[in-house]
Amino acid sequence: MKAEIIAVGSELLLGQINNTNARYISSGLAEIGVDVHFQTVVGDNAARLEDAIRIAEDRADLLIFTGGLGPTKDDLTKETIARHAGKQLVYDDAALRSITAWFERAGRTMTDNNRKQALVLDGSTVLENRHGMAPGMLASSDGRHYLLMPGPPKEMEPMFTEQAKPLIARLAGEGGRILSRVLRFYGIGEAELEHRLSDLLDRQTNPTLAPLASDGEVTIRMTAKTESREEAVALLDRSESEIRKIAGEYIYGYDDETLPSKAASMLIGHNLTIAAAESLTAGLFMSELAEQPGISAAMAGGVVTYTAEAKTAQLGIPADFLEEHGVVSEETAAAMASSVLAKFSTDFGVGLTGAAGPDPHGGQPGGTVWIAIARRGGTMETKKLLLSGMRNTNRIRAVKSALHTLIRMINEMTAPEI
Amino acid sequence: MKAEIIAVGSELLLGQINNTNARYISSGLAEIGVDVHFQTVVGDNAARLEDAIRIAEDRADLLIFTGGLGPTKDDLTKETIARHAGKQLVYDDAALRSITAWFERAGRTMTDNNRKQALVLDGSTVLENRHGMAPGMLASSDGRHYLLMPGPPKEMEPMFTEQAKPLIARLAGEGGRILSRVLRFYGIGEAELEHRLSDLLDRQTNPTLAPLASDGEVTIRMTAKTESREEAVALLDRSESEIRKIAGEYIYGYDDETLPSKAASMLIGHNLTIAAAESLTAGLFMSELAEQPGISAAMAGGVVTYTAEAKTAQLGIPADFLEEHGVVSEETAAAMASSVLAKFSTDFGVGLTGAAGPDPHGGQPGGTVWIAIARRGGTMETKKLLLSGMRNTNRIRAVKSALHTLIRMINEMTAPEI
Numbered sequence: 001m002k003a004e005i006i007a008v009g010s011e012l013l014l015g016q017i018n019n020t021n022a023r024y025i026s027s028g029l030a031e032i033g034v035d036v037h038f039q040t041v042v043g044d045n046a047a048r049l050e051d052a053i054r055i056a057e058d059r060a061d062l063l064i065f066t067g068g069l070g071p072t073k074d075d076l077t078k079e080t081i082a083r084h085a086g087k088q089l090v091y092d093d094a095a096l097r098s099i100t101a102w103f104e105r106a107g108r109t110m111t112d113n114n115r116k117q118a119l120v121l122d123g124s125t126v127l128e129n130r131h132g133m134a135p136g137m138l139a140s141s142d143g144r145h146y147l148l149m150p151g152p153p154k155e156m157e158p159m160f161t162e163q164a165k166p167l168i169a170r171l172a173g174e175g176g177r178i179l180s181r182v183l184r185f186y187g188i189g190e191a192e193l194e195h196r197l198s199d200l201l202d203r204q205t206n207p208t209l210a211p212l213a214s215d216g217e218v219t220i221r222m223t224a225k226t227e228s229r230e231e232a233v234a235l236l237d238r239s240e241s242e243i244r245k246i247a248g249e250y251i252y253g254y255d256d257e258t259l260p261s262k263a264a265s266m267l268i269g270h271n272l273t274i275a276a277a278e279s280l281t282a283g284l285f286m287s288e289l290a291e292q293p294g295i296s297a298a299m300a301g302g303v304v305t306y307t308a309e310a311k312t313a314q315l316g317i318p319a320d321f322l323e324e325h326g327v328v329s330e331e332t333a334a335a336m337a338s339s340v341l342a343k344f345s346t347d348f349g350v351g352l353t354g355a356a357g358p359d360p361h362g363g364q365p366g367g368t369v370w371i372a373i374a375r376r377g378g379t380m381e382t383k384k385l386l387l388s389g390m391r392n393t394n395r396i397r398a399v400k401s402a403l404h405t406l407i408r409m410i411n412e413m414t415a416p417e418i
Numbered sequence: 419m420k421a422e423i424i425a426v427g428s429e430l431l432l433g434q435i436n437n438t439n440a441r442y443i444s445s446g447l448a449e450i451g452v453d454v455h456f457q458t459v460v461g462d463n464a465a466r467l468e469d470a471i472r473i474a475e476d477r478a479d480l481l482i483f484t485g486g487l488g489p490t491k492d493d494l495t496k497e498t499i500a501r502h503a504g505k506q507l508v509y510d511d512a513a514l515r516s517i518t519a520w521f522e523r524a525g526r527t528m529t530d531n532n533r534k535q536a537l538v539l540d541g542s543t544v545l546e547n548r549h550g551m552a553p554g555m556l557a558s559s560d561g562r563h564y565l566l567m568p569g570p571p572k573e574m575e576p577m578f579t580e581q582a583k584p585l586i587a588r589l590a591g592e593g594g595r596i597l598s599r600v601l602r603f604y605g606i607g608e609a610e611l612e613h614r615l616s617d618l619l620d621r622q623t624n625p626t627l628a629p630l631a632s633d634g635e636v637t638i639r640m641t642a643k644t645e646s647r648e649e650a651v652a653l654l655d656r657s658e659s660e661i662r663k664i665a666g667e668y669i670y671g672y673d674d675e676t677l678p679s680k681a682a683s684m685l686i687g688h689n690l691t692i693a694a695a696e697s698l699t700a701g702l703f704m705s706e707l708a709e710q711p712g713i714s715a716a717m718a719g720g721v722v723t724y725t726a727e728a729k730t731a732q733l734g735i736p737a738d739f740l741e742e743h744g745v746v747s748e749e750t751a752a753a754m755a756s757s758v759l760a761k762f763s764t765d766f767g768v769g770l771t772g773a774a775g776p777d778p779h780g781g782q783p784g785g786t787v788w789i790a791i792a793r794r795g796g797t798m799e800t801k802k803l804l805l806s807g808m809r810n811t812n813r814i815r816a817v818k819s820a821l822h823t824l825i826r827m828i829n830e831m832t833a834p835e836i
Contacts, residue, residue, distance in 0.1 A: 013454045015445025016628050016639055018436050022459065027433025036431045037466055041440065041457035048455055055473060191489035191531045201491065211490065212429050214570065221434070276722075282708030283701020286722045290700030291810050293776070301728040303721050304694075304704045310719040310762065344728065358711070386523050389549055392709050393572060 001034050001172040004060035006052055008068035008077050009151055010043040021066040021149075021156055028160060032169045033178040033225065034062070044074040050084055061144055062168065067151030069134035071113035078121060078137075078148060085141045088122040091115075095126065095135040102133060121146070127163045131155045138167055145171060178225050179232035183243060184257060185218040185250040186404045193218050196246050200239075207232075207239050216397045217259075252407060259403040264292035266410045267299075267348075274406075275344035276302035277315055277336035279327070279353040280361075280369065285399045300344040305336070315339040328354055328362035330382045333370035341374045348409075349374040350402055356391045366391075369398045373405055375413075381405060419452050419590040422478035424470055426486035426495050427569055428461040439484040439567075439574055446578060448641070450587040451596045452480070462492040468502055479562060480586065485569030487552035489531035496539060496555075496566060503559045506540040509533075513544065513553040520551060539564070545581045549573045556585055563589060596643050597650035601661060602675060603636040603668040604822045611636050614664050618657075625657050634815050635677075670825060677821040682710035684828045685717075685766075692824075693762035694720035695733055695754035697745070697771040698779075698787065703817045718762040723754070733757040746771050746780035748800050751790035759792045766827075767792040768820055774809045784809075787816045791823055793831075799823060 005022045012019055022039040029036055037059060042052045049068075056063050068077030082089050096118035103110040117134045120126050127136035132155035139146045147164055149156045185193060190213035194201060197220075201209055207224035222239050224232040244251065253262045267274055267289075276285050283304045289295055305311040308327050312319050317335045325331035333351040341349025350373050357366025367387040374380045385401055387394040423440045430437050440457040447454055455477060460470045467486075474481050486495030500507050514536035521528040535552045538544050545554035550573035557564045565582055567574045603611060612619060612629055615638075619627055625642035640657050642650040662669065671680045685692055685707075694703050701722045707713055723729040726745050730737050735753045743749035751769040759767025768791050775784025785805040792798045803819055805812040 011628065012441075013444055013457065014448045014641070015441045015443070015454075017630065018438050018441045019457070020436055023430070023433045023436045025433070026431055030432050036433075037461060037463075038470070039431065039437070039459035043455060045455075051477070052456070059469070189526065191529055192526065194490045195529045195531055198491075210428060210432070211492075212434065213488075214435075221432070278701070280708075281705065282717070283696070283704035283720070283722065284708075286701035286724075287699065287705050287813075290698075290702075290724065290774075290813070293809060296724055299700070299724050301722040301724040301732065302701070303732075304701065304719040306704075306708065306714055306717050306719040314719065314721075314761070343732070356708075388520065388523065390572070390576075391711060393549070395705075395708070 001062055001168075002060045003029055003034050003036050003062040003064055003168075004056040005036060005039045005064045005066070006049075006056060007039070007041045007066045007151070008044065008049060009041075010045075010074070012041045013043045020153055021151070024153065024157055025064055025066070025160055028165050029168070030180070030223075031178065032165065032172060034168060034172050044068060044076065046076050046080045049077070049080045053081065053084055057144060062147065062171070063144065064147045064149070066149050066156055069117065069136075069148060069150045071111070071117050071133075078119065081139075081146055081148070082121055085121075085139070085146070087139065087141065089119040090122045091118050092120045092126050092135060094128070095120070098128075099133050121148075125167065127159050129155055130158060130162075136164065138164065178223060179229060179236060180221055180223045181236045181240065182255045183220045183222070183240065183251050184253040185220070185247065186216075186252050186259065186400065188218065188247065188250040189213075190218045193220075193247060193250070197243065200242055200246070207235050209239065215393075216400055252404065259400050259407070260288040261292055263403045263406050263410075264289050264295050264298065266407060266414075268294055268297055270410060270414050271297075272348065272410065273298055273300055273344075273346040274348040274350065275300050275340045275346045276350040276352065277340035278302065278304050278350075279306060279311070279336070280356040281352045281395050281399050282306055284395055285350060285352060285402055288399055288403070300346055302340055302344065302350075311336065315343070326362045326364065328364040328368055328370060330370050330372070330384065333372035334374070334380055334382055337372040337374040337380065341376065347376045348406065350406070352398055352402060354385070354394070354398060356394050357387075357389075358391060367394055369394065369401075371398065371402045371405060373402070373409060375409070381409060419480055419586075420478045421447055421452050421454050421480040421482055421586075422474040423454060423457045423482045423484070424467075424474060425457070425459045425484045425569070426462065426467060427459075428463075428492070430459045430485075431461045438571055439569065442571065442575055443482055443484070443578055445598075446583050447586070448596050449598060450583060450590060452586060452590050462486060462494065464494050464498045467495070467498045471499065471502055475562060480565065480589070481562065482565045482567070484567050484574055487535065487554075487566060487568045489529070489535050489551075496537065499557075499564055499566065500539055503539075503557070503564070505557065505559065507537040508540045509536050510538045510544050510553060512546070513538070516546075517551050539566070543585065545577050547573055548576060548580075554582065556582065596641060597647065597654060598639055598641045599654045599658065600673045601638045601640070601658065601669050602671040603638070603665065604634075604670050604677065604818070606636060606665065606668040608636045611638075611665060611668070615661065618660055618664070625653050627657065634818055670822065677818050677825070678706040679710055681821045681824050681828075682707050682713050682716065684825060684832075686712055686715055688828060688832050689715075690766065690828065691716055691718055691762075691764040692766040692768065693718050693758045693764045694768040694770065695758035696720065696722050696768075697724060697729070697754070698774040699770045699813050699817050700724055702813055703768060703770060703820055706817055706821070718764055720758055720762065720768075729754065733761070744780045744782065746773055746782040746786055746788060748788050748790070748802065751788035752792070752798055752800055755790040755792035755798065759794065765794045766824065768824070770816055770820060772803070772812070772816060774812050775805075775807075776809060785812055787812065787819075789816065789820045789823060791820070791827060793827070799827060
């Protein structure tokens, strides 16, 4: 079964809101093995909507509409579909009762416009709106299916997941299982990764392998279609092990794991503590870790020393040391890391200093970053980054790189002796 | 001129990401009076992409593509357009130089895949990618225009606004004017704001008024359509002053201003300095301020004291004080604010402590937050929040509330005497 999602609403074409409904529905359809080949957005205009319907009927079995079910004159989705498919609009008693009750509760006068919201395509399965007024509906005509849902995500999302998705899964029949697994990479570019995996990518069929780059990370989504969950897991395992042979050292996690969540769970799991001294990142490293529940067991705190004076006053790094080495230097990053480790008596001390950009800072061009991670007992790792992004991108990349180095260090120190 | 936006990428059809590019571009086109009648999303599939191009050519003069310009085999936007329009792909020297330089800086190996990114449609105007590798391009053929831009929003957004939009405005000539202005509210809910403005919202025609809520803030986008820019500005001014009469006290900014950008520009503009002591927000307050260029003139730094021990050791708040009042209390927030102000000798000291949730902390239920802002000289403002969101939402709301209080305090102290 192939589906097309048609969002109706001029506010989308004016760029006032994102079409988050398309993402939500697509993601739900992927879970039940229904392919989406196109998403379309059209305004509140009957002629253009009918064009979109005609085009979609040529390329999809299931047309999913969001929006245009409201009470106003601009709302014309069901009217247009009724005319196009030669169907009548009839009042749905349950919907009419629920709308009437809503107006009674609110003490407001119900108008004919509101009554219009209870009209549904004759012969359709009506989907109750548990968070608003306009009901949804699923109609069929000439072997094609038409699902209509309201536009507001608060109304659409539960209606789709609770009511429409199970109906579609039944329509789509038992076409087997779709199972996805996402592998998360850090430290390798998308092009380089695809280059290394090109043989695998060329002969991919089941599972399919879809690489995606974002914010300095690359993911590969593996999607297997099989008769049973066990077969799907086996296919995914086999592909993962092939990928690991080629680029395993860059894989840091699965699915929804992130660098902060992985680092936090490793710190907490190994009873390790951490503090950070941040300059260009100004608290972002600590804040990302603090998003993770339970982090107070591992993170004592830290300091933000944005200026050179603060590095001297708060971290005790002598002014002539900063003068000699520069505030953006390996030496300063290392001094920040050692100082904050001592100050907070933690297992790890992180130092982050750099020129976020666009302007140079401390004699270094924008994008230069030094990261230092000190371990209790004296070990120190340092790393230099030369970033070319915008100010905030560079700050985020610096944090990710520090988290990745931290994950590697914990891995190394906690790996079982052979 | 009518435009259609075609986003290319299977990750969109799988529901992995939102098509935020369509919103961004549509909103920019509305500002220069170019109508968007359709937005389309198609996967990484040459045949289906060519179908989408054919359909769009029937209904638009300007086809805007995002995505599919990357180095991988899946990236086939320019190849498909070249074949469809009978154009050659040629290497752009500047793009090739910039890609080569990027790999040299990063010390990574450049592959043939990467070189492919420097190919452009013969005869097109090349748009420099200042934040990534793939250049954009604007080509014309048979009276139709084809704008190709990369998919990552960080690359696409500046390329569109700085380079493509002015070119399109010139192509579109002088039609009617569409002008938008966004008013940004804090401290009032969407329903309450709409209720207060219901008369205005009911009789809106020109400008139209579109309220939108997100992350604890509400915006109203006013959009005027007129013959001249002056008329549009006059209409927007009139509506803004009507809105200000009713809910002016909640307006903190315009358009792309945010609470951090507003607070940063006020601090910098008035030569005021700030430091923060953060517990539940763990650096997020400072990090949000540090996103703003030039902030080093205003922000010295601060401390993250996540644990009670850190509050004692780093801020000198006696353990028995914390014991007596609790770590989540007005007294502790105020002590954090005063201490960090003294430690960094700034004009403002901010203290943030609370139970981010979901679990209670310091004897207070999850969602309890205390904010204190101390001014040099002794004035102190405190504020309690009872939030019901998830852990990270609560941390973001706490930061927003602190920024909003700071903005109000700066406004009050810098307002001219009457």
